[in-house]
Amino acid sequence: MRKPRDYDAELKALEDKARELKALKVTGLGELVIATGADALTAEELAGALVVLAETKDAAKREAWAKRGATFFQGRARRSAPASDRDTGSAQTQPGGAQPASGTTGAA
Template sequence: MKALEAKAKTLKERRVRHLGELVIATGADALDADMLAGALLGAVAVKDTSVEEGWRKAGARFFQRGASKAAARSDRGAANDTTTDGHAASA
């Protein structure tokens, strides 16, 4: 039983970490906590499927753009000297 509780705790911590990373990656960390909470509550309350589908498509584009940027950085990284944070080293 303790092993299951430990696994559940680990999964919850990972989920919280990933949500935090998503907030930062989208730039939503620039919002104050009240604004971010309000936006999320508004999103949860929306019952219009066309609005939800628009958000879903925008989210998919965001993740696809992120994947293509990561691939482009990887391709450039083989040819360019990069720092550990993925930015090109300055001359």
């Protein structure tokens, strides 16, 4: 005979996992704010800038922001990677990975 499913335990496990993922997202976004130096802005300035970014529909602007972000992350990777890793071309794989995030590169 099959053991009945414990839906309450499954739901609690899913809620715990969702909380954990949200906490990781919040931590990651906070680290990004600090890494870019945006933590020097007031909360109102940062929120206002993010609202403008989120509302922008201009694909060219978004693509330019995506390229600038990819350049930022490549610079960080070069500073943190050992010299032997930098020469292997590992930084060349990152721009290709960052392009689909803009949503316009693959269609163009």
